[in-house]
Amino acid sequence: MQKVTLNNGIQIPIIGLGTFRAKEDDVYNSVRIALESGYRHIDTAMIYGNELEVGKAIKDSDIPREELFITTKLWNSDQGYETTKKAFDDSLKKLGLKYVDLYLIHWYKGEQKAADSWKAMEELCEAGKIRSIGVSNFNVNHIENLLKTAKIKPVINQVEIHLGLPQYNLQEYCESNGIKLEAYAPMQSGGIFTNEDIKKVALKHNKSIANIALKFLVDRGIIVLPKSIKEERILNNKNIFDFSLDEEDLTILKKQWNGMRLFPDPDNCSF
Numbered sequence: 001m002q003k004v005t006l007n008n009g010i011q012i013p014i015i016g017l018g019t020f021r022a023k024e025d026d027v028y029n030s031v032r033i034a035l036e037s038g039y040r041h042i043d044t045a046m047i048y049g050n051e052l053e054v055g056k057a058i059k060d061s062d063i064p065r066e067e068l069f070i071t072t073k074l075w076n077s078d079q080g081y082e083t084t085k086k087a088f089d090d091s092l093k094k095l096g097l098k099y100v101d102l103y104l105i106h107w108y109k110g111e112q113k114a115a116d117s118w119k120a121m122e123e124l125c126e127a128g129k130i131r132s133i134g135v136s137n138f139n140v141n142h143i144e145n146l147l148k149t150a151k152i153k154p155v156i157n158q159v160e161i162h163l164g165l166p167q168y169n170l171q172e173y174c175e176s177n178g179i180k181l182e183a184y185a186p187m188q189s190g191g192i193f194t195n196e197d198i199k200k201v202a203l204k205h206n207k208s209i210a211n212i213a214l215k216f217l218v219d220r221g222i223i224v225l226p227k228s229i230k231e232e233r234i235l236n237n238k239n240i241f242d243f244s245l246d247e248e249d250l251t252i253l254k255k256q257w258n259g260m261r262l263f264p265d266p267d268n269c270s271f
């Protein structure tokens with residue numbers, strides 16, 4: 001699996017299994033299948049309510065811990081200095097791990113909350129409980145506010161990115177600051193599968209629609225988090241390294257940009 005090097009030298013597999021809206025048995029099985037089939041990167045969050053099952057699947061996989069890249073996230077109501085430390089410890093316990101590879105502030109909730117949470121995350125990093133820290137759903141102005149007080153730079157900004165919302169400007173800003181973009185909802189949370197244009201590109205290459213949607217992002221150096229609880233799809237979603245998109249494909253794919261947002265704009269998030 002191709003890897004991306006973060007600004008602290010740590011490497012992250014460019015494809016990770018998403019686990020949002022995957023519950024209990026489903027998430028346990030999907031993480032087991034993913035790990036058995038070669039995935040080494042799993043994305044969860046406290047708010048998904050599945051850290052316990054993700055952790056159990058990791059443990060039962062018997063894969064050496066250092067081969068895995070595990071991300072979880074700090075929920076909005078837990079932001080703040082002390083509350084971040086407590087929320088992190090709760091997540092770590094549920095996951096049954098000694099450390100996580102990446103801990104993200106899930107949404108921007110104002111400058112003070114972000115700064116206080118970040119300070120706690122930096123200390124957890126220094127204590128060896130987190131290898132890398134980053135943000136999610138941060139616009140440029142949110143990152144600039146965070147950088148005013150941050151001692152450690154975020155390694156990643158995990159945001160909604162797909163063909164309808166390619167986030168070119170955010171990518172340019174983040175990369176000029178050493179921050180990698182990570183795409184959530186890379187298949188439009190399932191909405192991509194009825195798109196006839198993408199279907200044509202997929203047929204041309206004898207690949208799936210998922211493969212085309214993910215390849216377009218990975219070719220831009222973006223880390224992707226496809227979610228599935230179905231074995232066939234989990235296996236298929238990572239088969240994107242044996243073909244190339246050509247100019248004709250890129251013209252069609254770039255035309256899908258319509259500004260579609262499935263999740264709130266981080267400047268207007270009410271939860």
Ligand SMILES: NC(=O)c1ccc[n+]([C@@H]2O[C@H](COP(=O)([O-])OP(=O)(O)OC[C@H]3O[C@@H](n4cnc5c(N)ncnc54)[C@H](OP(=O)(O)O)[C@@H]3O)[C@@H](O)[C@H]2O)c1
Pocket residue numbers: 017018019020021043044106136137158159183184185186187188189190191193208210225226227228229230233234236237263
């Ligand atoms: N930071 C954030 O605020 C945030 C927000 C949203 C998501 N995320 C992360 O990003 C991950 C991905 O986002 P997402 O789950 O919203 O959407 P997604 O990965 O774009 O799409 C998932 C949907 O597509 C279906 N699917 C997956 N592979 C398929 C295939 N090969 N063929 C047909 N259908 C397929 C899945 O159904 P089945 O499961 O039934 O296969 C599911 O309904 C999440 O799971 C989560 O880890 C983060």
